[in-house]
Amino acid sequence: MDNKQPLLTEYPLGDMTLKNRVVMAPLTRSRADNPGKVPNDLMVEYYAQRASAGLIISEGSQISERAVGYINTPGIHTDEQVQGWQKVTEAVHARGGKIFCQLWHVGRMSHPDFHQGELPLSASAINPNSQSFTPEGFKDTVTPKAMTIDEIKQTISDYGQAAKNAMAAGFDGVEIHSSNGYLLHQFFSKTSNHRSDEYGGTIENRAKILFEVIDEIKQHVPENRIGLRLNPSLHGIFGMTLDEESIPTFDYIVKSLNNYDLAYLHLSEPFNDVSDVPYAEPNIAKHYRPLYKGTLMINTGFNRERGNQVIADGLADLVAFGKLFISNPDLVERFAAKAETARWDEDTFYTPGAKGYTDYPVLDPT
Numbered sequence: 414m415d416n417k418q419p420l421l422t423e424y425p426l427g428d429m430t431l432k433n434r435v436v437m438a439p440l441t442r443s444r445a446d447n448p449g450k451v452p453n454d455l456m457v458e459y460y461a462q463r464a465s466a467g468l469i470i471s472e473g474s475q476i477s478e479r480a481v482g483y484i485n486t487p488g489i490h491t492d493e494q495v496q497g498w499q500k501v502t503e504a505v506h507a508r509g510g511k512i513f514c515q516l517w518h519v520g521r522m523s524h525p526d527f528h529q530g531e532l533p534l535s536a537s538a539i540n541p542n543s544q545s546f547t548p549e550g551f552k553d554t555v556t557p558k559a560m561t562i563d564e565i566k567q568t569i570s571d572y573g574q575a576a577k578n579a580m581a582a583g584f585d586g587v588e589i590h591s592s593n594g595y596l597l598h599q600f601f602s603k604t605s606n607h608r609s610d611e612y613g614g615t616i617e618n619r620a621k622i623l624f625e626v627i628d629e630i631k632q633h634v635p636e637n638r639i640g641l642r643l644n645p646s647l648h649g650i651f652g653m654t655l656d657e658e659s660i661p662t663f664d665y666i667v668k669s670l671n672n673y674d675l676a677y678l679h680l681s682e683p684f685n686d687v688s689d690v691p692y693a694e695p696n697i698a699k700h701y702r703p704l705y706k707g708t709l710m711i712n713t714g715f716n717r718e719r720g721n722q723v724i725a726d727g728l729a730d731l732v733a734f735g736k737l738f739i740s741n742p743d744l745v746e747r748f749a750a751k752a753e754t755a756r757w758d759e760d761t762f763y764t765p766g767a768k769g770y771t772d773y774p775v776l777d778p779t
């Protein structure tokens with residue numbers, strides 16, 4: 414292994430040591446195709462194949478039945494699901510890997526079809542005008558129900574229970590999915606949060622739920638085993654629209670996270686070209702590295718060269734790779750060999766079965 418590549422050097426993450434800085438980004442793959450949404454043997458194989466990553470972040474895993482928004486996504490709220498995940502974490506650990514569980518609530522990106530006709534929950538009753546992937550295929554999203562204070566409290570408590578379950582399932586930690594236009598992001602954004610109570614109105618109020626979620630999870634998981642994901646410049650995707658307070662809101666959140674000893678802050682560079690979008694910050698790592706004192710993980714559009722560079726430039730400590738990990742189970746070995754990487758097939762991202770999931774080959778050693 415070429416130890417000169419920054420991506421391939423060890424990294425002390427809280428009280429753990431990662432064997433390299435190549436992180437597998439959270440990737441929904443919709444293979445939990447059983448009524449209980451329980452992780453199955455195919456998923457065990459898929460994660461085990463990728464255990465040479467310094468850290469794996471699991472696909473988004475719903476914290477409750479109300480949190481579901483896509484077909485065949487696994488949960489982390491029933492005993493059966495915990496037992497299913499246990500097999501995944503054991504297989505990853507047996508291969509010397511580490512794995513965090515991504516805790517997910519989709520909020521208004523869900524559909525009544527998942528909730529016996531009841532409306533999905535969100536900060537406010539504002540339709541994202543997007544699409545939801547239901548058991549009957551893609552359907553237009555609906556206007557969600559604005560959460561009551563009791564529903565907010567219940568959801569915060571569900572995050573805590575899900576985190577507790579994740580640790581019982583043998584995960585090394587949890588990642589709060591406060592990104593990509595899902596429930597917590599819906600609270601942060603002025604365009605999706607019109608609340609007039611303590612959870613809306615000001616930047617501090619719109620961010621409040623996140624800190625309550627962290628404080629709840631802290632009851633069950635050491636702070637240095639809790640990570641958190643943000644996508645500050647998300648625009649025109651998953652119903653999100655940037656406004657003049659978006660980046661100031663994320664600035665406030667990131668600075669406030671300095672009061673915690675979290676495992677990491679996981680940031681995404683913009684998902685699309687935002688150079689002409691008003692209020693966007695096009696350079697996320699550059700903007701946020703000076704604001705955050707802890708471990709910074711960066712994602713979106715990286716390859717081996719750019720990943721090594723962003724670490725060498727001191728702009729990030731860890732790099733998360735998404736699509737490259739779908740098609741290269743041995744991504745770390747390929748990086749070490751400076752070998753070609755295989756291209757992913759979008760058509761099998763979310764389809765059932767092994768095709769496009771566990772059948773991507775590893776590099777031929779010859």
Ligand SMILES: Cc1cc2nc3c(=O)[nH]c(=O)nc-3n(C[C@H](O)[C@H](O)[C@H](O)COP(=O)(O)O)c2cc1C
Nearest residue numbers: 438439440441472473712713714715734735736762
């Ligand atoms: C098939 C697929 C599923 C994804 N599922 C999730 C998910 O469950 N949670 C999440 O935070 N991001 C999810 N993402 C976003 C990825 O984690 C990552 O941010 C994105 O792919 C950009 O990184 P990349 O350029 O390295 O692929 C998903 C992306 C893809 C392509």
